[in-house]
Amino acid sequence: MDEHVPVLLEEVMxxxxxxxxxxxxxxxVGLGGHSEAILKKLGPCGRLLGLDRDSAALRKASKRLGNERVVLQKTAFADMSAVAAAREFSQCDGILLDLGVSMMQLKDHERGFSFQSEHRLDMRMDPDQEESAWHFVNKASEADLERILREYGEEHFARRIVRRIVAERRNASIDTCAQLADVVSAAYGRRGKTHPATRTFQALRIAVNREMEQLQNGLAAAEGLLRAGGRLCVLSYHSLEDRMVKQFMRNSAREGRVLLLAKKPIAASRDETRRNPAARSAKLRGCERL
Ligand SMILES: C[S@@+](CC[C@H](N)C(=O)[O-])C[C@H]1O[C@@H](n2cnc3c(N)ncnc32)[C@H](O)[C@@H]1O
Incomplete structure (x- = not known):
């Protein structure tokens, strides 16, 4: 499925x-769903800078948005300050971060994000990056792998899973997503409602893409780019991200740099979740620069 339905679109707007x-x-920018809605609201003098670290997403977004008021650039958002300065977006009116992966990335089995994929373990949002999930699974030390699963997956069975991974990779490398899913399932030895490999895959994705460092630096960069009255909106999809966004915004509010736009995070309605399962865990937080 190429079509990406933007999450909490009305609420973000x-x-x-x-x-x-x-x-x-x-x-x-992903596939440009939110960008398209922003563009609709912008007049002839308004401008949009769209960033993503996935060039495949940017190619698709450019087809959808192709417009003289938009500039698209391949950049990781932690580095947005330099790009914004070069493109004259240093004093901007609003910034959106819609975190995580897109449906396009998840469903393209060759990108190796999904535990159903028979392709090589990959999970790089930026395919130009060197280290993929394969490297983490096959080369990281036992202690590092365990820490990743515990910290980023909040996985209670981290030790048991990692021991199994290390035992398996001694015989032969674990090459595909499906192989890793099988190893994790075997270590779990029981099945609940969600697939036993869900947390392991989430943890690896976060580690491969350095998502927590990106978020911490991206939030600080974004706050620094807003003019007074400018707004920062962040959509997150798991508790680690939401906690970081909440703490960042609360701290900035306490120090008098921003005003919180909502005390509690905004979640998708039951109706939206039914129509778009990607919205299930979404949380929207926002603040305004003072
Ligand atoms: C959930 S999708 C965004 C969907 C988009 N809002 C839309 O409506 O089509 C997240 C996108 O952010 C990109 N991304 C994630 N982390 C990033 C980072 N640190 N820097 C730049 N892009 C990132 C991913 O490559 C993906 O395309």
């Missing part, structure tokens, strides 16, 4: 409160 002649940064 209300929170961003796009000004006709404003400058906006969509720091995770």
């Amino acid at each position: 209300t929170m961003l409160a796009v000004k006709q002649d404003g400058k906006y940064i969509d720091a995770t």
Whole structure:
């Protein structure tokens, strides 16, 4: 499925409160769903800078958005300050971060994100990056792997799973997603509602893409780029991300740099979740620069 349904679109648009002649940064442009809605609100003098670290996503977004008011650039959002300065977006009116992977990335089995994939373990959002999930699974030390599963997957059975991985890879490398899913399932030895490999895959994806470092640095960069009255909106999809966003915004509010736009995170309605399962765990938080 190429079509990506933007999550919490109405709520994001209300929170961003796009000004006709404003400058906006969509720091995770993906397939351009949110960007398209922002563009609709922008007048002829408004401008949008769209970033993503996946060039395949940017190619698709450019077909969808192709417009003289948009500039698209391959950049990891932790590095957005330099790009924004070069493109004259240093004083902007709003920034959106819609975290995680897109449906396009997840469902393209060759990208190796899904435990159903028979392809090589990969999970790189930026295919130009050197280290993939294969490297972590086959080359990382036992202690590092265990820490990754515990920290990023909040996986209670981290030790048991990692022991099994290490025993398996001594015989032969674990090459495909499906192979890793089987190893994890065998270590679990029981099945619940969710696939036993869900947490392991989430943890590896976060580690491979350095998602927590990206988020910490991206939030700070974004806050620094907003003019007074400019708004930062962040959509997160798991508790580690949401905790980081919450703490960052609360801290900035306490120190008098921003005003929180909602005390509690905004979640998708039951109706939206039914229509778009990707919205199930989404949480939206926002703040305004003072
Ligand atoms: C959930 S999708 C965004 C979907 C988009 N809002 C839409 O409506 O089509 C997340 C996108 O962010 C990108 N991404 C994730 N982390 C990133 C980072 N640190 N820097 C730049 N792009 C990132 C992914 O490659 C993916 O394309």
